[in-house]
Amino acid sequence: MPMTAPGLLLARGAERLGISTAPVPLAINSEPYDGRPACARCSQCVGFSCPIEAKNGTHNTLFTRATATGRLSLLVAARAERIVTDARGRASGVAIGGGVGGSLWRRVVSADEVVVSAGAIETARLLLYSTSDREPHGLGNNADQVGRHLQGHLYAGALGLFDDPVNDFVGPGPVISTNDFRHHNPGIVGGGMLANEFVPTPLGSFSYLSAAGLLGLHGAGVKAQMRRLVPRMQRVAGPIQEMTSAQSRVRLDPRVRDRFGIPVVQLSGTLHPEDHRSQTFLTERAAEWLTASGATTVVRSGRRSDHQGPSSGQHQAGTARMGTDPASSVTDPYGLVWGHDNLRVVDGSLHVTNGGVNPVLTIFANAFRVMDAWVGSAGRRRPVTRASRLGPC
Ligand SMILES: Cc1cc2nc3c(=O)[nH]c(=O)nc-3n(C[C@H](O)[C@H](O)[C@H](O)COP(=O)(O)OP(=O)(O)OC[C@H]3O[C@@H](n4cnc5c(N)ncnc54)[C@H](O)[C@@H]3O)c2cc1C
Ligand code: SF4
Numbered sequence: 001m002p003m004t005a006p007g008l009l010l011a012r013g014a015e016r017l018g019i020s021t022a023p024v025p026l027a028i029n030s031e032p033y034d035g036r037p038a039c040a041r042c043s044q045c046v047g048f049s050c051p052i053e054a055k056n057g058t059h060n061t062l063f064t065r066a067t068a069t070g071r072l073s074l075l076v077a078a079r080a081e082r083i084v085t086d087a088r089g090r091a092s093g094v095a096i097g098g099g100v101g102g103s104l105w106r107r108v109v110s111a112d113e114v115v116v117s118a119g120a121i122e123t124a125r126l127l128l129y130s131t132s133d134r135e136p137h138g139l140g141n142n143a144d145q146v147g148r149h150l151q152g153h154l155y156a157g158a159l160g161l162f163d164d165p166v167n168d169f170v171g172p173g174p175v176i177s178t179n180d181f182r183h184h185n186p187g188i189v190g191g192g193m194l195a196n197e198f199v200p201t202p203l204g205s206f207s208y209l210s211a212a213g214l215l216g217l218h219g220a221g222v223k224a225q226m227r228r229l230v231p232r233m234q235r236v237a238g239p240i241q242e243m244t245s246a247q248s249r250v251r252l253d254p255r256v257r258d259r260f261g262i263p264v265v266q267l268s269g270t271l272h273p274e275d276h277r278s279q280t281f282l283t284e285r286a287a288e289w290l291t292a293s294g295a296t297t298v299v300r301s302g303r304r305s306d307h308q309g310p311s312s313g314q315h316q317a318g319t320a321r322m323g324t325d326p327a328s329s330v331t332d333p334y335g336l337v338w339g340h341d342n343l344r345v346v347d348g349s350l351h352v353t354n355g356g357v358n359p360v361l362t363i364f365a366n367a368f369r370v371m372d373a374w375v376g377s378a379g380r381r382r383p384v385t386r387a388s389r390l391g392p393c
Contacts, residue, residue: 001030001039005168006234007175010196013293014178024174024195025361027056036060043199045172081106081262082130083114083343089134091343097260104260113342116320116349117367120150121312123349124250124319125265127330127337140320140330140337147250149318150267151354152311154275154304156192156282157237159212160295165231173198177238181285182356190278192240192356194286205230212299234295236286239315240279241356243272248310250319269310276303315359320349335370346370 001023003011014021028045031038039054053060066072078098086092093110116123124147128138138146177195185191200208206222209215209229216222248269256264280303287298304311323329326338335350337343346367348359355362 001026001028001041001172001175004170004173004175006166006196009162009166009234009293010176010236010289013289013291014176016292017288019178019180019289021176021178024177026172026174027360028172029054029056034061039172041170041172043169043171044201046198046204047201079260080116080118080126081260083116083126083139084108084110085130085132085134085139089132089339091139091340099259113344115344115346117345117347119347120316120319120349120351121250121265121267123345123347124150125252125263127320127345128250128252129262135339139343140339142339143327145321145328145330147319148246148248149244149321149352150248150250150269150310150312150316151242151244151318151351152313153239153315153354153358154242154271154279154311155237155301156240156279156286157194157235157301158283158286158290159208159214159233159235159299159301160287160290160293161214161229161297162232162234162294163296166234166294167199167231169199171199178285178289181282182241185278185281188277188281189243189274190241190356192238192278192282194236194238194282194289197235197237200230200235202226202230205233208235209233211302214297214299234290234293236289237301238282238286239354239356239358240275240282242311242354243274244318244353245269245272248312267309267312270306271304271311279303315348315354317348317351317354317359320345321352322350323352334373344370344374 011021028039029036036053040052063074078096080094081097082095083091084093084095091114093108094114095106095108097104097106116126118126127140127146130139131137135142137144140146174195174197177193179193181191182193183191206215206226210217214229215225251266251268252263253266258264283300287300290298320330322331322333322335324333331337331345331350335344335346337345348363350366
């Protein structure tokens with residue numbers, strides 16, 4: 001996306017510090033593409049759907065293309081409850097269900113091939129709930145790996161206030177990043193990307209400023225402060241690459257079930273101590289960058305409490321990780337669940353680590369990679385690997 005006023009400010013700060021910068025890759029049309037317009041640079045990119053469809057999502061890219069083939073049936077307001085297996089333990093379909101007007105409906109859809117893509121927490125839930133005689137602890141879980149290595153992103157960053165207004169509120173916002181601290185940071189494991197942030201919503205600005213101790217919680221004075229501070233505020237933040245831990249995991253709750261009678265999930269585990277060290281390191285770099293760019297007040301983000309459990313939120317990943325050893329992974333390197341030749345996972349669950357950047361472009365790239373390995377560019381099936389035949393199931 002073209003530069004913005006705060007981006008230029010940060011570019012000058014980076015130059016003073018001698019750090020290299022790069023644009024931020026976004027799944028947004030910078031020019032008209034695929035029958036949809038270029039981004040109109042509005043200030044409501046975060047938290048709202050795009051009013052002109054310049055922001056790309058499955059709904060306006062792959063679904064529209066797949067629908068055009070005439071070979072896609074899309075079932076809305078339905079959920080997969082369980083993967084059904086035949087007498088040999090092979091996936092043979094999916095039990096689906098939904099609720100209409102207070103009553104529940106259920107069907108079984110038979111399938112030659114099943115692809116699970118429900119996000120890291122729900123994918124683990126679905127696999128764990130899909131038990132069979134051959135796999136009594138859930139599909140792909142005979143080595144007790146499904147649901148483990150749950151990751152998210154601990155965030156580092158700082159908020160800067162400038163004496164004069166710096167915000168032009170030109171969306172989407174992120175235009176400048178540095179990858180200088182992704183790897184090879186002396187004395188710490190990991191690191192991450194730093195970038196300026198999306199144009200915040202009014203509520204977002206309020207919560208950032210009050211969390212930084214720069215704003216009260218209510219009253220006319222707070223409104224006046226908001227009007228003064230928001231144009232002068234700029235945030236630099238980024239996700240750090242977390243250390244994976246087998247103890248951070250998704251399990252089925254033995255007691256609580258949802259309204260469909262399916263066990264809800266329990267999340268357990270904590271961040272690794274090294275994650276906090278990376279966060280402190282990257283937060284300092286963000287603070288330096290803002291100061292070098294002219295911020296006169298800089299507030300560093302605080303440490304996340306260990307009582308809050310694993311980070312796992314909007315960047316959840318890792319619960320069905322791919323690998324070459326069935327004893328320490330859930331799928332082969334191409335998303336094929338160990339012990340199965342027609343059951344695949346294609347989502348953030350496959351991530352072995354979640355990297356030090358926002359995850360979605362990696363999830364996309366990996367999905368294309370997995371699908372290409374499956375059907376091949378000539379439409380040929382990739383043969384079942386020796387390792388998958390020899391899996392633990
Ligand atoms: C508010 C927000 C902002 C974000 N911003 C960014 C960003 O700027 N950059 C970035 O890289 N990433 C961002 N992310 C993260 C990114 O959206 C996720 O990492 C990514 O979408 C995960 O992809 P996935 O395929 O693993 O799962 P999802 O995209 O979550 O897809 C899973 C789908 O499965 C469906 N589902 C779940 N269970 C079932 C079931 N039992 N039956 C049927 N369907 C089911 C869900 O409804 C969902 O549609 C953001 C996330 C959030 C929430
Ligand atoms: S900033 Fe975001 S929401 Fe606004 S037009 Fe651009 S892509 Fe759409």
